[in-house]
Amino acid sequence: MxxxxxxxxxxxxxxxxxxxxxxxxxxxxxxxxxxxxxxxxxxxxxxxxxxxxxxxxxxxxxxxxxxxxxxxxxxxxxxxxxxxxxTGLSGGRLRVGTFMTAGTHLLPPALNAFRRAHPDVELSVTEYVPPQATAAVALGEVDLALTHEYVPGEAMPPPEGVRLEPLLTEELVLVTAPGHALSAGAGRLPLAELAGQPLVSMAPANPNRRAVEAVLAAAGASVAVRCESPSYAVVCALVSAGLGVAVVPEMMAEGSVTPLGVRRLDPPELLRRISVAYRPDGGAPAADTLRALLRGAFTRHSPTP
CATH class of the missing domain: 1.10.10.10 (Winged helix-like DNA-binding domain superfamily/Winged helix DNA-binding domain)
Structure with a gap:
């Protein structure tokens, strides 16, 4: 079919x-x-x-x-x-929260399908930095929101009354300037081979940066952070320009507007789990419908590290 x-x-x-x-x-x-x-x-x-x-x-x-x-x-x-x-979805409003990557790569197809099915429902989309999105759901600012957490990373339980439904888990991959020696191989790159490499990374307080550096250190790969940026898009642009290498979510590597070399890492223990946050009690039918569309389109099972 x-x-x-x-x-x-x-x-x-x-x-x-x-x-x-x-x-x-x-x-x-x-x-x-x-x-x-x-x-x-x-x-x-x-x-x-x-x-x-x-x-x-x-x-x-x-x-x-x-x-x-x-x-x-x-x-x-x-x-x-x-x-x-x-079902009564011929009007009303659906308020959706998202973070940048999901808002660029995951949400538009689901919203397009929702719009085709329910053209009379007014849609609004607001961007948040996780975990602000789950707080927005708890406060009733949005009806549901896409959010993420890193594995390994600091556990961030959702606020009371909010539930997280995992949609997909993606690996963090190595990105380099085009033609860089580390991106030349076909197989996975052992983490230890990143030792001594100049790293382009997120801001010091970012949970992902701390998790990446801890995993690299445990693998015997000490790195020196050469540049910092709070934006993955800027990180990828700096890497593309040759200022260093970076470890970023696979979705960001695939969607980069600047050319990159990309290679998977071994072991594949650096992950980003993307979930939809919603209120199980009192949720709007429109929110339940969009959540079902997201679940059907993107849910896939990944090994738990």
Whole structure:
């Protein structure tokens, strides 16, 4: 059975004429949309797109599937409208909190699906630095929020009345300037090989910085912090410019606007767990619906260190 999200991706590329323009329309990054299309091609068992210097066009198989995809999506949208009226999600407001990475890479596709299903619900999105998002949920400033914690790291239990539902766990990876020797290998890089490397890192009070430096020290890799920044985007830009190496969440490495070398670390014990914070009692139906969309789209099981 074809995933409707991937069918929508095919329709968007057909209408936009390129993967990048389709990604902008759907709220994806271009690499994320390419992954969805690749999965659809594997499901179909044949090539659906031909990429060229001006964009992308559908193959004969893609054109055939496009017709069916539009019918399926039209039927699903009609069903969503009917269910919205049935469940009372034909108005009201949904207030969502997020942190920057999730707001850039995870939230837009889920909100796009929510908007298609419930076009009359007013949406608002507010950015927070974790753990401020969970406090905002507790205070009723937002209906639910995406937040994160680092493993290993300091435990930050949510406020009373707020529950955390894990969505996904991502590794922290090494990023370097393009062509750097440490990013040249195909396998995982032992942590000990970072010894002596100049490190671009977060601000001293950041929990992730403390966790990274503790793990590196335990592996016998003493590092010297050369530059500091409170922003992962700036950290990646400084690394790309050659000021040092950094250990950042995989999602930040993949979405960096500056070119980077990327390599996974061994052992893979530095993790970031992304969760949705919500109030189990008294939550709005719209919040429950978006939480279900997030769960269905992003929940995956990862080993616990």
């Amino acid at each position: 074809y995933d409707p999200t991937r069918l929508a991706a095919l329709v968007a590329v057909a209408e936009a004429g390129s993967i990048s323009r389709a990604a902008d329309r759907l709220g994806y990054t271009a690499p994320a949309l390419s992954q969805q299309l690749a999965k659809l091609e594997r499901e179909a068992g044949t090539a659906l797109l031909v990429r060229h210097h001006r964009g992308a066009r559908l193959t004969a198989a893609g054109e055939l599937l496009l017709v069916r995809a539009r019918r399926v999506l039209d039927e699903l949208e009609q069903a969503r409208h009917e269910l919205s009226r049935l």
